[in-house]
Amino acid sequence: MNENFVLLALKDVVGITKLSKSTIYRKMNNGEFPKHLSLGGRCRRWLLKDVQDYIYSLR
Numbered sequence: 018m019n020e021n022f023v024l025l026a027l028k029d030v031v032g033i034t035k036l037s038k039s040t041i042y043r044k045m046n047n048g049e050f051p052k053h054l055s056l057g058g059r060c061r062r063w064l065l066k067d068v069q070d071y072i073y074s075l076r
Contacts, residue, residue, distance in 0.1 A: 024054070024062035033068055 031038060044050035051067035 023065035025065055025068060026062060027053075030063050030068055034072065 025033070027038060027041070030036075030041060034041070036044070041050055045052055051063060051071055053061040053063050055061055
C-alpha cells in the first residue's frame with residue numbers, strides 16, 4: 018500500500034500524536050498542524066504522511 022495515500026480519522030490522529038481533538042483543531046487553525054481533507058458531509062481525514070511529517074518536525 019502506498020503510504021502517501023493512507024487516510025486517518027481524527028481518533029487515529031489523536032492516538033498517534035497524543036494531542037487532544039481541540040488542540041489538533043486549534044493548531045490546524047493557527048497553521049501549526051496539517052489541514053484535514055473533507056470527503057463530504059462531516060467526513061474528514063488526514064494523510065498519514067502529513068501527520069508523520071508534523072511529528073518529525075518537532076525534533
